[in-house]
Amino acid sequence: MQTRRSFLKLGAGAAAVGAFAPLTVSANSSDVKWDETHEIVIVGSGFAGLAAAVEAGKLGAKDIVIFEKLGVYGGNSTLNAGQACFANTDLQKQLGIEDSAELMVQDQLKSGRGYASEELLTHSAELGPYIYQLTKDCGCVYRDHIINTGGTSATRSHQVVERSGSGFIRPMLKTARSYGVKTKIRHKFEHLITAKDGTVLGIQVRRGYHFGHEESGELINVKAEKGVLIATGGFGANVSFRQALDPNLGADVGCTNARGATGDGLIAMLAEGAMPVHLSFIQSGPWASPDEGGFGYGAGFSLYNFPHSIAIDRNTGQRFMNETADRKTRADLEVLRRDKEGKPNPALLIAPKHEAMKDPSMHNVLKYNVAWEFDSVDAIAKHFDLPLTELKKQIEDWNIYVKAGEDPQFGKRMNMSTGIYLTAPFIVQRLWPKVHYCQGGIQINTKAEVIAAKSGEKIPGLYAAGEVSGGVHGVSRLGGCSTPECMAFGVTAARSIMKA
Amino acid sequence: MKTVNTLLLLVLGACIALSAQARDQRDYHEMVYDSGCKTCHDQGMKSFPSDDSCLQCHDMSELAQQTKREGDEARQNPHDSMHYGQEAPCMECHGEHTPKQAICMDCHNFDFPKFKQ
Ligand SMILES: Cc1cc2nc3c(=O)[nH]c(=O)nc-3n(C[C@H](O)[C@H](O)[C@H](O)COP(=O)(O)OP(=O)(O)OC[C@H]3O[C@@H](n4cnc5c(N)ncnc54)[C@H](O)[C@@H]3O)c2cc1C
Numbered sequence: 146m147q148t149r150r151s152f153l154k155l156g157a158g159a160a161a162v163g164a165f166a167p168l169t170v171s172a173n174s175s176d177v178k179w180d181e182t183h184e185i186v187i188v189g190s191g192f193a194g195l196a197a198a199v200e201a202g203k204l205g206a207k208d209i210v211i212f213e214k215l216g217v218y219g220g221n222s223t224l225n226a227g228q229a230c231f232a233n234t235d236l237q238k239q240l241g242i243e244d245s246a247e248l249m250v251q252d253q254l255k256s257g258r259g260y261a262s263e264e265l266l267t268h269s270a271e272l273g274p275y276i277y278q279l280t281k282d283c284g285c286v287y288r289d290h291i292i293n294t295g296g297t298s299a300t301r302s303h304q305v306v307e308r309s310g311s312g313f314i315r316p317m318l319k320t321a322r323s324y325g326v327k328t329k330i331r332h333k334f335e336h337l338i339t340a341k342d343g344t345v346l347g348i349q350v351r352r353g354y355h356f357g358h359e360e361s362g363e364l365i366n367v368k369a370e371k372g373v374l375i376a377t378g379g380f381g382a383n384v385s386f387r388q389a390l391d392p393n394l395g396a397d398v399g400c401t402n403a404r405g406a407t408g409d410g411l412i413a414m415l416a417e418g419a420m421p422v423h424l425s426f427i428q429s430g431p432w433a434s435p436d437e438g439g440f441g442y443g444a445g446f447s448l449y450n451f452p453h454s455i456a457i458d459r460n461t462g463q464r465f466m467n468e469t470a471d472r473k474t475r476a477d478l479e480v481l482r483r484d485k486e487g488k489p490n491p492a493l494l495i496a497p498k499h500e501a502m503k504d505p506s507m508h509n510v511l512k513y514n515v516a517w518e519f520d521s522v523d524a525i526a527k528h529f530d531l532p533l534t535e536l537k538k539q540i541e542d543w544n545i546y547v548k549a550g551e552d553p554q555f556g557k558r559m560n561m562s563t564g565i566y567l568t569a570p571f572i573v574q575r576l577w578p579k580v581h582y583c584q585g586g587i588q589i590n591t592k593a594e595v596i597a598a599k600s601g602e603k604i605p606g607l608y609a610a611g612e613v614s615g616g617v618h619g620v621s622r623l624g625g626c627s628t629p630e631c632m633a634f635g636v637t638a639a640r641s642i643m644k645a
Numbered sequence: 646m647k648t649v650n651t652l653l654l655l656v657l658g659a660c661i662a663l664s665a666q667a668r669d670q671r672d673y674h675e676m677v678y679d680s681g682c683k684t685c686h687d688q689g690m691k692s693f694p695s696d697d698s699c700l701q702c703h704d705m706s707e708l709a710q711q712t713k714r715e716g717d718e719a720r721q722n723p724h725d726s727m728h729y730g731q732e733a734p735c736m737e738c739h740g741e742h743t744p745k746q747a748i749c750m751d752c753h754n755f756d757f758p759k760f761k762q
Binding site: 216217218219223224307309311314315330331353355358361362401403404436437438439440441442508513514515 | 688692693696717727728729730732733734736737748750751752753754755
């Protein structure tokens, strides 16, 4: 328990102080007054929590409960773009795409830059076809073609027709309920309840909690007969916590995450001595716009247009990066675009309308004031107050690079811009990075058991899955590779709990 | 609105004096104020009303009908959204005594012209 107390002192600034109101936390089960008992207790209603509930239901669990602190289900998962990388599915075979779990792992190890866990990635990739089928059995509907996301050597991003994670969450929630799973909103997990030997017995929950009102609701103790699964997601929306880990990620950097991504589960597990892994590896999305919240529509627009468009610094009227470099490189450069006082002065993504119009996102960004149309370079320079001569020269130079098929300025791969000249009319969107994904978290093994920092052994009764777990992806996660991993470890946790 | 009458009967005689905290009242909820704070504050005055509270008078599927949208906006129906269906509790977006905005606005610049902050 010393671990917990010393952590509390350090973490008090980051965590809601009220969350740690004193109560018997380290006790024999006989000392605790239990208000509820369930066979399996799941915290968090995203991909990891729901996949676990569905699998446990399939395996015959009779009494499963999911606690969700917000008023709505799904966390980051329901805001997600609906892309999931699976290797070796029947859809891939149908489309003649050759792929394998090994190949997927190799791609992920590469982007993990030596920090990813081959063991965990392999476990997750091998479960891919099972997860793909499980989601279909729940009623999720995939588009009939597969998307190519960055950093992969085979086309493997399967996308649901909604192009949103809600296309997974809603059918999975329905399926879970059909197994009798009790789903409860406004129930905030406060901390674990452990026996003297560290075994997790249950959790304390704030029932009737309203987000932002930390003292709302009432505290209850919930006993878990078979196990507790923490599936509370990342901490991208907890500014003081993320900034403590990466000083570059202060409040002036936005965030694509749901409100609830404040790291509660992670903080509580650290308090009980779980092993922290790679907490500072926090990924920002370089495709975001400061003119809307979250992921919004701007991300889709920039993702489509980066290959054949240019990003311009408003101070210089010139490019400042390879627009298709990896996420981290671009986000780090974007956040440096500032005025003389150091205030954000977001860069401009300038795209040719004749190409931008081929993607449905152009309609959305124009309609919702996330991007604007201009019929000349002069108009752009005037509107955004940037040096006209330099901007004109930059655009002329860029068009020469397009013609030559080579970018001497930043070495961008030019095969995606062949024949696509940057000519009027232009569509212009502002760019400012947003915190997007936490690679770090607590350590788990291939059974989704949580590992203790002190011993390297599992903490009995405690399981974790999804973004709250760390070390799977290493330095950088590839696009479309969180969904399958969150679900694979959710399923794994359910299997382990049912065996325990 | 059909259940309002029953409700009025039920709470008739309840304390009518409104505390100073009940600011920012909505004119269109006047009859509810007339029947007392506990009409909505069904979990005690110090707690938030339950998520069923508003549904005593309002019906989610009726609201979904009323805010139905067409074409490329079809999925932007706040009472039947792509992300949360008809499950988002009223208080996620609406406040009686505090200004709020739709949770959709966390990520989207949608225009909900009839929304009253
Ligand atoms: C906008 C966006 C787009 C994305 N697009 C993709 C994509 O296309 N493909 C891909 O692979 N990945 C994508 N990602 C990443 C991926 O969606 C997330 O990593 C994944 O959804 C995490 O799932 P999870 O189950 O671990 O957590 P979440 O889905 O975040 O669920 C955790 C839940 O736990 C709840 N919770 C937190 N604390 C508590 C508490 N104390 N008590 C009770 N409940 C609590 C939260 O409110 C939340 O509902 C995207 C992420 C975002 C934000």
